[in-house]
Amino acid sequence: MTRDVLVSDQIALLATGDELSNGDILNTNSQEIAQRLFNNGMHVGRHMVTGDRIADIRDAICYLLQSHRALIITGGLGPTSDDLTRYALADALEQELVFDIPTWDSIVQRLKNFGYASPPPNNRQQALFPSAATIIPNPNGTAAGCQVQQSEQFIFMLPGPPIECLPMVDQIVLPTLIKNHFQKILFHHKWLLFGVSEGQIAEELDLLAKPYDCMTGYRLWYPYIEFKLYSNNQMDFLSLLPQIEKTVAPYIIGDGKNSASVLLKNHLAAIDFTIAIADHATGGLLESIIKTPRTAAHLHFLNDLTQSLHSLNIAIDGLDEFWQNQNTALTSLELRFMTEQTQHHSHHDLPFRGLRVKQYAVELICRQLYTYLNLN
Ligand code: AMP
Ligand code: MG
Numbered sequence: 109m110t111r112d113v114l115v116s117d118q119i120a121l122l123a124t125g126d127e128l129s130n131g132d133i134l135n136t137n138s139q140e141i142a143q144r145l146f147n148n149g150m151h152v153g154r155h156m157v158t159g160d161r162i163a164d165i166r167d168a169i170c171y172l173l174q175s176h177r178a179l180i181i182t183g184g185l186g187p188t189s190d191d192l193t194r195y196a197l198a199d200a201l202e203q204e205l206v207f208d209i210p211t212w213d214s215i216v217q218r219l220k221n222f223g224y225a226s227p228p229p230n231n232r233q234q235a236l237f238p239s240a241a242t243i244i245p246n247p248n249g250t251a252a253g254c255q256v257q258q259s260e261q262f263i264f265m266l267p268g269p270p271i272e273c274l275p276m277v278d279q280i281v282l283p284t285l286i287k288n289h290f291q292k293i294l295f296h297h298k299w300l301l302f303g304v305s306e307g308q309i310a311e312e313l314d315l316l317a318k319p320y321d322c323m324t325g326y327r328l329w330y331p332y333i334e335f336k337l338y339s340n341n342q343m344d345f346l347s348l349l350p351q352i353e354k355t356v357a358p359y360i361i362g363d364g365k366n367s368a369s370v371l372l373k374n375h376l377a378a379i380d381f382t383i384a385i386a387d388h389a390t391g392g393l394l395e396s397i398i399k400t401p402r403t404a405a406h407l408h409f410l411n412d413l414t415q416s417l418h419s420l421n422i423a424i425d426g427l428d429e430f431w432q433n434q435n436t437a438l439t440s441l442e443l444r445f446m447t448e449q450t451q452h453h454s455h456h457d458l459p460f461r462g463l464r465v466k467q468y469a470v471e472l473i474c475r476q477l478y479t480y481l482n483l484n
Contacts, residue, residue: 118153119145119290120176122168124183124193125268129159137182137270141277148282149293160184165196169263173200177261178290180281183268185251187230194236197265201258203238208252211235211243215250241265244280248272255284262288295345296338299352300367301359302471305459306333309359316351320344331468332367361475368474369397375481376403383477384408384416389427389441393466394473413446421446424473427458430465441469445480452480 121138128135135157142152153176158164165184172179184193198205212235219227234251237243241254244266251267253276264281266273285291301309306326313335317324322339337352339345356364362371376383376398383406387394395409413421426441428434439460445452454476458468 118151118176119178119180119285120153120172121155122165122172122179122181123155123157123268124160124165124181126159126190128157128183137268137273140270140274141180141182141281144274144277144282145285148286149291149296150285151292160190160192162192162196162199165193166199169197169200173261173263178263178285179261180264180266180277182266182273185234185253185265185267187228187234187250189230191233193265194233194238197256197263198238201238201240201256201263203240203256205236206239207232208235208237208243211237211252214245214252218250244276246272246276248275253280255280292340293338294340295342296336297349298334298336299356299360299364300329301333301335301356302331302361302368302475304333304359309333309335309356312355313352316355317348320348322348330464331471362478368471368478372474372478372481373398373400373403375478376406379406379481381420382406382408382418384410384413384418384421385424386410386413386422387424389424390466390469390473391431394424394470397470398474419447422477426456427465427469429460436460439465441472443473443476445477 121141123135123138127133135155138155138157142155145152154172156168156172158168169179169181181193181197184191184196194205212232215231215234216227219231231250237254238256240258241256244253244255244264246252246267249267249269249272251272253264253266253273256263256265262284266276266281306328310324310326314324317337320339321341321344322337325336325338327334327336335356337345337348339348361368385394385407387409395407399407399409408416408418410416413423423444423446424441427439429436429439437460438457441456441458443454443456456472458465458472
């Protein structure tokens, strides 16, 4: 399987708004929507961002429709003079804008519920849609979206606020695309790997995958590497899967889908005792990550374990090279897990890449503690 099989039927994303093009906010809509599409086996093509100008938005729509079978547009559906996406879409599709009475009625009703006797006239533009559009209701705001199907192409226009557009993606856009066979990747699996570098493992995994009709992908999410395997060939996918599982096993924590700190927090929320921890290594980062309202009752961070009356005590020391600002390739961590009857000591060498070493140390400590709690 090569990446070329994925290029047809791609889905394009267009985010509009001066706040995006000027860099005031991050375009999280495109990230969230792309993730949802990819997790459903669909392939995302180009992402674009434009400011609030009709000509720019229209040109972007025309350009993206030249090479994609679907387009999802977010932003610019509000009541103000800079909300222009509907005008640009109508222009690009060469359709009239038509006033939709049911949408207007629901805007009036919504604004009445918020205490407006009669809605501001500006809101009227929120009921205008291209003549061939099907309205997508917005349960969380006045800006309804719409869907237009034109010569085998699917175009969705959605409001900008993430709490409004993302539910519309889940409820309308994804099911429509699935129904219309946009799913290109039928089999996929991903693993979070810890304690190995991409350079060390990628070559080995790619070599394993080479004889099969499967594709591999890597993403660094420090200190983890996310490894993805995907294919449309069920037999090849199922033959390769156990070989991959065996190779990645030493770097997998728990279910292989969650980070060690997430797994540990879930575990700590359910235990019925308290763990005392003297952390002299991470400068408080461990506590700030694992102590949450759900876990706080089961964690007691203190300086001196001799004062502790708890049944499990953990001493954490190390990262000296980091704290002493030394320029070394490795730094070390010492962990001591102590109960009344047992002492368990482990030494770990960590890659020392600046500030991030603290994150690495926290995930390593979480892995050790999670594993310890599951074994004892
Ligand atoms: P709009 O309807 O385009 O005026 O957007 C209203 C608000 O939604 C903006 O001020 C942002 O806070 C948010 N928003 C719009 N587009 C995006 C996007 N692509 N990513 C994240 N937030 C967005
Ligand atoms: Mg705007």
